[in-house]
Amino acid sequence: MKRIASAAAALALAVLAASAQDAQAIARAARDRIRADTVSTRARMIITDKGGNRTERLVDQYSAKVDGSDATMIVFQKPAGVTGTRFLTISNKDKPDDRWIFLPSLGKVRRISAGEGSGSFMGTDFSYDDVSLMDRDVDLDTFTLAREEPLDGKACWVLEARPKDPDYQYSRMLLWIGKSDSISWKIEMYDRRDVQVKVLTIDKVQDIQGRLSPVQTTVRSVQAGTSTVLYVDILKYDEKIPPSVFTVRFLETGRP
Amino acid sequence: MNALKRSFPTLLLALALTVPASRTAAQAFGFGTEPAPEDAAAAPGRASAAAAVTVHGKLVLGAVLFPDDLADPATAEPENASAVKLDLVASGSSAYAALRLSVAEPALDAATAADFLDRAVEEAFLRLFLGSVTVEGGLRKLTWGKADSQGPLDVVNPLDFTDLTVTDDLERRIARPLVRVSWALAPMTQVEAVFLPSFEPHDLASAGRWIPGEIADLEAILGGEAVYLAALPDTSTLDYAQGGLRFTTTTGSVDWGVQYFYGFLPMPAVKFGLPGPSFLGIVYNRYHQIGTDLAAVLGGFGLRAEAAANLTEDPAGDDPYVYNPHLAFSLGADRDVWKGLNLNLQYAGTIRLADGGISSPFDVETDTGVYRSGLTAVAFQKLLRDKLEWRVAALWNLADADFLLSPSLSWTEGDAEVKLAAGVFGGDPDGQMGQYADASWVRLTLTYTF
Incomplete structure (x- = not known):
């Protein structure tokens, strides 16, 4: 009997391990779905508060692989109060990302901690971490396959992602990943008390340079009752981005 | 000048x-040689912009x-x-x-x-x-060093202390004529050289509610503000030229830098002597600064440190009209602790060297402490999608046992902001901040940014 129980436990563990391995592979496929040397975007973010009032932000984002690391430069364009602010992230394997910000009101480049990624991104429902959520390194989370279910008629895997870093702003995330397209159509984020705080949905995708790309994404803050819709006005893959964009000089001057 | x-x-x-x-539109998008579809004007990397x-x-x-x-x-x-x-x-x-x-x-x-x-x-x-x-x-206006608030390496621009209701660091800075050359050696590495053809000290009020006690006393001795102002040396000539070099880089996940600056201490040295005592003049002391700084993130804390040796032309400490050489430092840390609540602490100070050389009763540093330090604490939190921000800043001068407490509350709606701020001075009435205890203030502003 004991032998049978041990075998069942071993089988269950093997199934769990296989499930985890599959989930990791699904997540990796979703993460690596769009292959591009560089990505350049200009996005409008429309924030709607509880009362229905709307305000707008405009940001440019340039991403590329630099010396083997993912590098992202965000240039804040509007509103006028944040014009000239630039934010650089360089991802690191097995340790928190390096992040720097240049604030015109500060007059210098300042290194900030990854922990500050939980702060609101320009007053939107996105946090700094959310902005790069689609590009988040798969190895930073442990994935398990929670279930399979359709979402808006699309067959999806539902993965649970638990960040390995206990200081990360979310304790877990649920991802609805399309079986046919590997798109993360929906992501629910849960805080450390396991309360759902946000939900991200991809509302519209478009074929751009042969890649099915999200061009409209919404993040809703569940408790606050606010939402932010991100419209991608310009999206270009593989456009030349000088490596000097991801430098302290660009942070300071806005010039590569 | x-x-x-x-x-x-x-x-x-x-x-x-x-x-x-x-x-007045947004900066152009991209770095290609062809104009972007909706934006054909100047782009950062375009050759024909x-x-x-x-x-x-x-x-x-x-x-x-x-x-x-x-x-x-x-x-x-x-x-x-x-x-x-x-x-x-x-x-x-x-x-x-x-x-x-x-x-x-x-x-x-x-x-x-x-x-x-x-x-x-x-x-x-x-x-x-x-x-x-x-x-x-x-x-x-140039900011050198990594401290969040006026660390010892931040030596290029003097500060305006004629209105202590101004709390913004950059606004308080006085722009100076200068030439700066920076050379990007690697993505996060650069060398800067700066040359200032003249010198301007910190701007201290000579009248009104913000006049420091020392200047009020000096004016009383000299016979008035006009005499005091006439006694200030003309520092706009090439005799007062200044310059410096700064190297900054990143190693692993640590940003660090070293710098050298040859300039003038921004505070005056008032010369008194015998017989009398009689007033002999006001001078500004030359000094060499060698400094280093670093910034890193450890355990979720943003850490910043600066250290400098300020070497004046009084290495023995016995010249009464020249400040002694001194060491200066700043240690700071900040962290988001809860729901965007950020706490920031900075401890900064100076240690006077060659203290045994001070013997003259007219020495500019007679009756002043060898070790001076202060603590700056800032807490702020943005709420309601950054619309509401509260902030409390406290400066505590440990040497003088006095303080400035500055709370503020602001509401931002689109491009408009309404802000209520206050400054409360207290502590030793002879201290740098305590002397302004009767000048505590409340400010209300409405700002439209375009």
């Missing part, structure tokens, strides 16, 4: 007005009230804190020119156009991009 300060902004203004395109002018600014309406003045309501009068701030930027493919104006009451009180420019121009500079080298010249 004042002529340069006056003529350079005029030149930049003329340049800005003669460039072909005028726009045409120059364009952007105009940004702020309209500030506000007033400062001093509660102690209300003891005599008949004479109590709020101070005007209104201002029009304009940033005109001409930006081409290989050049960038900026003219930043702040028209507020001090400028409006100017008797002449030259005086108006002198008071209204915040910055005016031209920047050229020559490959990996950037050259800029003009009236400029």
